[in-house]
Amino acid sequence: RPSVGILALQGDVREHVSALAAAGADPVPVRRASELDGVDGLLIPGGESTTISRLARIFDLTDPIRKRIAAGMPAYGSCAGMIMLANTVLDGRPDHEGFGGMDVVVRRNAFGRQVDSFSADVPVVGLEGEPVHAVFIRAPWVESAGADVRVLARISGGPADGRIVAARQGALLATSFHPELTGDRRIHALFVEMVREQQ
Numbered sequence: 449r450p451s452v453g454i455l456a457l458q459g460d461v462r463e464h465v466s467a468l469a470a471a472g473a474d475p476v477p478v479r480r481a482s483e484l485d486g487v488d489g490l491l492i493p494g495g496e497s498t499t500i501s502r503l504a505r506i507f508d509l510t511d512p513i514r515k516r517i518a519a520g521m522p523a524y525g526s527c528a529g530m531i532m533l534a535n536t537v538l539d540g541r542p543d544h545e546g547f548g549g550m551d552v553v554v555r556r557n558a559f560g561r562q563v564d565s566f567s568a569d570v571p572v573v574g575l576e577g578e579p580v581h582a583v584f585i586r587a588p589w590v591e592s593a594g595a596d597v598r599v600l601a602r603i604s605g606g607p608a609d610g611r612i613v614a615a616r617q618g619a620l621l622a623t624s625f626h627p628e629l630t631g632d633r634r635i636h637a638l639f640v641e642m643v644r645e646q647q
């Protein structure tokens with residue numbers, strides 16, 4: 449089983465631990481650089497990107513994570529984690545410092561007040577069967593993506609019609625939504641598969 453770290457500074461860490469275990473990985477909470485060294489991939493959970501970026505700096509994790517990502521470590525960011533993986537963030541706090549790696553422009557809190565939390569069924573490229581029941585909580589979206597980024601899912605219908613909510617670039621995966629909050633483990637399984645491919 450590949451060892452998959454979960455950045456455990458803030459956010460819904462516990463749900464991702466059980467989801468990764470169910471998807472065939474050995475989950476390892478990561479709070480310090482020494483814990484990062486042993487993992488084959490890293491999941492960055494949802495929560496609050498401003499807080500995660502501050503805590504990563506305080507715990508001396510920002511540069512080690514940037515370096516591992518640049519060296520090809522697979523990473524998956526959900527919601528705030530998507531914001532952390534983006535090379536460009538719109539509507540972020542001025543002191544936001546992400547890890548970067550994905551050639552995407554991500555808009556924070558993109559869905560606006562009225563619909564800041566909602567769920568929608570979204571078909572995801574590469575996942576067999578039913579669309580994913582996607583839970584969005586003050587979620588970001590991908591406003592634009594570079595040529596090497598593969599769009600995996602878009603919202604269909606409503607004011608956000610066509611907006612990108614899942615994307616992949618090489619060993620990096622990002623979703624606007626929170627797959628750990630449903631019983632569907634296909635997104636975690638996709639990421640575990642990406643980690644295995646890289647091993």
Ligand code: GLN
Pocket residue numbers: 493494495496497498526527528529531556557585586587588
């Ligand atoms: N709105 C949060 C942020 O800006 C993300 C919300 C989430 O991760 N559920 O970081």
